[in-house]
């Protein structure tokens with residue numbers, strides 16, 4: 016549909032005073048039209064409106080005008096793809112990646128690093144507004160100047176087709192593997208290892224190999240490789256291990272993980288060390304951390320320091336304080352906090368991460384920490400039952416946010432300060448709303464751990480109402 020026709024449709028809708036449901040019938044799949052983006056949404060898509068009907072366009076930047084094609088229609092909104100840009104945003108840049116359009120990894124590589132910060136600020140602010148929360152406490156996003164080559168971890172699906180190995184990333188919403196020569200958010204070393212893997216697996220196929228994980232330490236560029244297989248009994252695995260270790264002196268650990276389930280979960284529950292150590296050693300803000308293959312570790316080491324500094328700054332822990340770090344992973348925040356606190360408790364449901372956390376406490380001579388393994392919603396009752404007085408609670412939950420019971424216990428805990436570290440502004444804002452009868456939001460600091468993508472991390476300080 017051309018601009019003239021779009022105008023006519025708008026006019027017609029006004030005249031007929033159509034309901035939103037009826038309006039969607041005015042658009043059809045594959046229909047072409049000219050739109051201007053008035054905003055951007057949490058997926059990084061341009062948001063255009065035609066008389067209140069919303070169209071989301073992937074790859075479009077706010078204030079740009081483009082010819083687009085409708086690809087999916089819902090009751091109140093539609094998705095469209097960009098056909099031709101008619102006006103270009105000053106924030107548009109040329110993506111450095113050749114597979115940017117097809118690979119599902121990066122969403123914002125067409126946007127300047129500086130404007131990505133603004134977009135992420137707006138993503139957080141939009142969720143706050145939706146929940147009726149004040150936005151004037153939100154600071155501008157902290158980010159890397161050039162968000163490239165920052166990832167310390169990559170998980171790559173492996174498949175064989177037409178006698179060739181395919182290693183890459185899944186195309187968005189599919190299981191097609193998009194291959195690449197260089198992934199620009201990975202380090203050069205990681206890209207070189209991926210090339211070597213491709214070459215070796217082409218020559219000596221391992222059809223049982225489902226995923227390859229590469230982890231790199233920030234402090235000295237040590238490498239851990241995880242090979243996730245559906246069957247461990249393939250002699251080619253030793254050959255692959257030999258080839259990798261021979262080619263890269265940085266490799267300090269190769270772990271085999273058995274996952275014989277046909278689900279989307281990456282890891283199975285059994286690991287076997289094929290070479291070297293069972294962990295990767297890294298350093299952050301002066302502490303050492305041993306990380307197992309299946310334990311969580313922030314993927315951007317440079318911004319991880321910033322994230323933890325902001326967390327500690329917000330928590331402002333005093334020597335007499337008892338601190339609870341919920342969803343503590345391998346104990347990074349808990350052990351950093353222990354340097355300022357009387358006592359720190361860490362709670363985490365992944366048993367391997369809890370083993371790491373306890374080992375990391377010893378490694379750093381930390382004697383005022385205690386780590387507990389279990390679901391946060393169950394373990395929080397321990398503190399109530401044993402009448403443990405908490406001064407500060409730090410939470411860093413997965414994308415799903417806090418369980419209702421965890422929110423209830425935080426409210427009744429008596430803790431004066433709550434620091435909420437979140438990787439999902441949507442659940443963050445909803446949880447903050449639920450906490451708002453008892454806690455005041457004091458400060459909100461978005462931290463961009465995931466440059467070139469739509470994702471953003473946020474550190475929020477809340478204080479108990481007087």
Ligand SMILES: C[S@@+](CC[C@H](N)C(=O)[O-])C[C@H]1O[C@@H](n2cnc3c(N)ncnc32)[C@H](O)[C@@H]1O
Pocket residue numbers: 311312313342343344345346347348362363364365368389390391392411412413438
């Ligand atoms: C976003 S990570 C944060 C980890 C840690 N704070 C860090 O910075 O490395 C969330 C952690 O919560 C753990 N987790 C997920 N669901 C949980 C639950 N229901 N109870 C306790 N821990 C959980 C995950 O295993 C993961 O280690």
